[in-house]
Amino acid sequence: MALTREERKLLHQKSKQPTFGSGKPDSMEGFEGDVSYRKVEGSGTVQYLKQDGDWKAISSSGEMPAVRTVGSSSVGSSGTSDHSILSNLSSDDHIQYLLINGSRAMTGDLSLSGGDGALTFTADNSSIKIPDDKASSLVIEEADNAYITITTTNSSEKITLYEDLYINDGSNNIFHFDQSLAQMYIYDDSDVSNYMKMQVLTGGPTKLTTVDADGSVAHFTMDIDGDIVLDAASGNTLLELNGTTYGTFILNSNNIEFDVELGNLTLDVAGDIYLDAAGDHIYFADAGDTRIRFTLDPSPDLKSYGDFTLDSTGNIILSAEDASVRISDDDIVYIDIHNTDSTPEIDVTGNFTIDGSGTIDIDSASTLTLNGTSAVNIQENGTNVINIDTHRYIYFNAYAQTLYQQYGFHNKIDKYHQTSGKDDYDQNYSILSESIVSSSYNTNYGG
């Protein structure tokens, strides 16, 4: 079974670990670039690097082990291969050698031929130190094309990278800083076809893009321990859908406006919605014309600039804990529904009309009382049918005769005064009348 990506990474890391042993390692051991620390008699701990198929001693805690030079005798050399027998070995005046302890600075450029371990630090806390207070304290460049410049100018220290920067997790580039297009990528390390991109365009427009190869879950989350500040110098913060602006926050001086430019606006809240206006007013407007104003002082009110309709598919409930619901006009209460908690009562200032386009039913489970201080009228289509005056006389059908005495019951009627009875055939009693005036008579009478 093939190794997983993670296994390959571990194996790779393991392979780069130095090995330990005694004596010079056999040339058959290890791989190119491997490092091995060996206890070598007379030399202490020697660091070997496998190069060109053989182990080469590159440093030692004591004397370097002797190197056998094959065929050296055949060239007839009269020199020695043992530096310890060289005179003036400790004099630091050899122009072609670097001291192993590094105490002697190089005076020219150091060129390394490269290769695995071309520059290797073996001690802990190794470092490369660069000069202080330099505009280009260290430049990593290709020919004269700088890739990295480290500036150590005091108070202006910086590292400048002139090419793209990738951070790879061993398998894929996970971070990519694209200096030429002024954009930065962060890839999904499980599928690099998914990524986030942040880009600054000409003039400073900045875009943060998330891409999901499947086009479904490239969400963007800001999980901030502190505040989130949206500071747009223009005052506009746009909400777009696939490039189309639907909503805009417009931040003017002392005014924040949210414009929904396309479609509807829905506030869908799992909890409560609070509108907290220290200015006391919340307005609802239509194309700039205020239609409704909530005043939020300790006695809040709602003002409608025009007709106002409460249209509910269910019930409309006005619940007043103080047991009074009032309807007023210009601060004058005209209708006061009070005692709503026990014996509800409607107090009306002025005339009160219930004008129904259909049937009006008053349904009382107990006594129904109509109490008019000056009169009680029951009308049909605007005409009194029953009138009860202050003497508690009852007038039917606008009976308007001036009588010496009023009666308990007055009825203006033509022909059919009244009837009562139990049913057809049973106990019927009616009063009928007719008035007849002469239609033909002696018009000279009395002349």
Next chain:
Amino acid sequence: MGKMTPLEVVKYIKFPDRRLISGFLTINMVSHSDNDGLDDANQEYQDGWGGGDGESETSHPFFSTEPDNPGRNGYKHSFGDYDCLLFWVAGGMTLHAPSFSSRMSQVELESGGFLSASSGPATWTDDTGSPNDAYDSNEHWFLSANVVHPCQHFLKSHLISRINNGYGHTNTDYYKIPGILTNQFEYNTNIEADWNNNVTAASSNAIPSNREGNNYRYILSNGVFSNDTDGDYVGGVAGASVEGSSGDLSNVSNNTYFPMIEGVEVYGKHKYTIPSHKNGLSGSNYIYSNTNTSVGNYAHEAGYWSMVIKIKIRAYHPTNTSGQATKEFFKSRTNVMFQPFGETASFDIGNSLHAS
């Protein structure tokens, strides 16, 4: 000169079939309040006699004879010209569809003298029909003996009381107001209910203690006028006028006012039209049809009927001295009230026989 057929005011009260009711029928008729500034009619006519209004003087009650001076000139007693009647009305009407049997053949129609031919084209011998008198064999005709129309009203009225001020006329040329007939069917004792039915005997003259049978009366007026001196009337002690005693109506001779009602008829009637032919122009035998015919369409209403209240008013004709009167002697107002009690409260008052 002669007595005029009175002017009639007729009211129709629609009733359902076969509902028994009874109740008071009140009729109040008075000289119209427009005449309040005028004397009573006899005084006005006497004062203006021969003054150019002869058209009304020729009819009864005057018959062109100047009435006696009532002595009420200037009293403006037009209000005294009234007539008030209270009837007890009871009954109703039963309605059933007429039955027709034995449709007549053309042979029978011809043999009965109704058709000109017993077969083929024929004409009606009474020359009636529209657009012509041609016989139509699709029409159904029946002898009168084979038509039974059982509808019957059972309304009766009884004048309980009548009060007016016009029963004191003594002028022999002055036609007095007619009385309203009242019947009273009586036994002398209830024993006669078993053995001796005499109620068919008409008697209006028997001594009340002896009378039996129908003791009918024609009522001119009832009522008592109180001449208590505390009351106000012309010539009364407490009255303002002392020029005479004509206002004391307890004196029959002072009751010379002008009651207007000559009679009241109360009966039932329903919509019923039946085409007929007779046997020749001067024939006296009739046949009837229950179909649409060239002499009219058959119609019968069995669901409702009308109670007819016919008030006969003393009146005259501007040019005729007999026949149907057309004008009242003065403007009047009549109030009629009916208080039926019984099997229905479904009524509809109209000015003509109800047809729907």
